[in-house]
Amino acid sequence: MPYEVQGVIAGGKGEAVSLRPVIVPDPGPGEAVVGVQACGVCHTDLHYREGGINDDFPFLLGHEAAGVVEAVGDGVTAVEPGDYVILNWRAVCGNCRACLRGRPWYCFATHNASQKMTLEDGTPLSPALGIGAFASRTLVAAGQCTKVSAEARPAVAGLLGCGVMAGLGAAINTGGVTRGDTVAVIGCGGVGSAAVLGSSVAGASRIIAVDIDDRKLEWAARFGATHTVNSRDADPVEAIRDLTGGHGADVVIEAVGRPETYKQAFYARDLAGTVVLVGVPTPEMMLELPLLDVFGRGGSLKSSWYGDCLPSRDFPMLIDLYLQGRLDLDGFVTETITLGEVEDAFAKMHRGEVLRSVVVL
Incomplete structure (x- = not known):
């Protein structure tokens, strides 16, 4: 009925x-x-x-x-x-x-x-x-x-x-963050904060949170960010490089979905590093990058769909981590x-x- x-x-x-x-x-x-x-x-x-x-x-x-x-x-x-x-x-x-x-x-x-x-x-x-x-x-x-x-x-x-899985998965599944990695997350709302948490759980040694809102940076610090950058006050690319020995981060997760922040992610990664786009752009947005830079920097440019999750695999595992006090x-x-x-x-x-x-x- x-x-x-x-x-x-x-x-x-x-x-x-x-x-x-x-x-x-x-x-x-x-x-x-x-x-x-x-x-x-x-x-x-x-x-x-x-x-x-x-x-x-x-x-x-x-x-x-x-x-x-x-x-x-x-x-x-x-x-x-x-x-x-x-x-x-x-x-x-x-x-x-x-x-x-x-x-x-x-x-x-x-x-x-x-x-x-x-x-x-x-x-x-x-x-x-x-x-x-x-x-x-x-x-x-x-x-x-x-x-x-x-x-x-x-x-x-x-x-x-949805959102928390998207961020966790962007770090763990798509970005392949593992112990000792340096990670930068641009945009620290719900998805970006979840990417920070995922990076922390995966064992990243340095996690740099970037946003224009100090309140969101405080959230990111709660979830494991070791450093925060307010990009209203500082160039985020230079700040990320300064915090990674001048090299850039191994994995940069873009959780905003805008051409400007994607370019920041692209240039804030180390050579052969990985960029993960998990922020959702709007249809009219266009991205322009020098093709020589795309070639010369190597590495991977990835998009993350739903954190590349497999619900039957990931949901029970993440709930178990939560119940153990680890997530x-x-x-x-x-x-x-x-x-x-x-x-x-x-x-x-x-x-x-x-x-x-x-x-x-």
């Missing part, structure tokens, strides 16, 4: 979100209904509201979520009712050329639920990143459910569903709020006042 819940809806470009009744259908083949316990407020949700992703309004927002599986459809065997799960937005197919080559974190055919959740009048909703978790229940593909230890509180666990996920939760406070949370996010506001249901 379908469920009726209250959900946070973005009805049109730039419009304030509203709470409206949402109809969640029973799960069909390969699908699951999840009772959402907590969901983080991510910049991506704001991008949806502003029309920065696409114009498939109305959107059911929310995607950084943890909860309990309530029902599954035919053919679902990996999870069952009662399982505590983190939701992910890249359910791998297992059959595309990336999966068949043993690289499922690059899956080129990720999928979501086939059925649509709707408003009361039958208007189909577009769930943010195929999840739509600003509601007490949501419908997803069963492959979007990753079972983890129920000892991790939902407000923390759900953050691995400070609690530090990302600035405040807990209700569904009715999401619009206010967007304003706080825009002003840079929070790492994460988390809706607790």
Whole structure:
């Protein structure tokens, strides 16, 4: 029997979100209904509201979520009712050329639920990143459910569903940060701070956090930055070189997504070093670099999709580290709020006042 819940809806470009009744259908083949316990407020949700992703309004927002599986459809065997799960937005197919080559974190055919959740009048909703978790229940593909230890509180666990995983993975998976490396992170919001934390957990010897906001640099220091640079006051490339013996960092993670900061990352790395772009640019942005410099400096220029994570591998491992006291996920939760406070949370996010506001249901 379908469920009726209250959900946070973005009805049109730039419009304030509203709470409206949402109809969640029973799960069909390969699908699951999840009772959402907590969901983080991510910049991506704001991008949806502003029309920065696409114009498939109305959107059911929310995607950084943890909860309990309530029902599954035919053919679902990996999870069952009662399982505590983190939701992910890249359910791998297992059959595309990336999966068949043993690289499922690059899956080129990720999928979501086939059925649509709707408003009361039958208007189909577009769930943010195929999840739509600003509601007490949501419908997803069963492959979007990753079972983890129920000892991790939902407000923390759900953050691995997007931004925190993107930053951790940019350092550990894409950047390959390892013991003794020098790392610079440009942009220290939620994703950048997570990249700092990932670098610290991986054993980096020196982690340089760069931002224009002293508050964000304080956050980065909490997560393991050994040095901070306010790039309003200093040239970040020169500062990073000064802090690395004149060489530049082994890995530079760009968590802003702008041409100016990408160029800083490019020139702040050591010869044969690695640049990781995890900040998301907008469609009109263009990058120009001297091709001779690209050739002459060697190394790797990489983009990080979702931290190149494989949820079935990474989520349980990271939750275990958290439960052992080795991964400070609690530090990302600035405040807990209700569904009715999401619009206010967007304003706080825009002003840079929070790492994460988390809706607790």
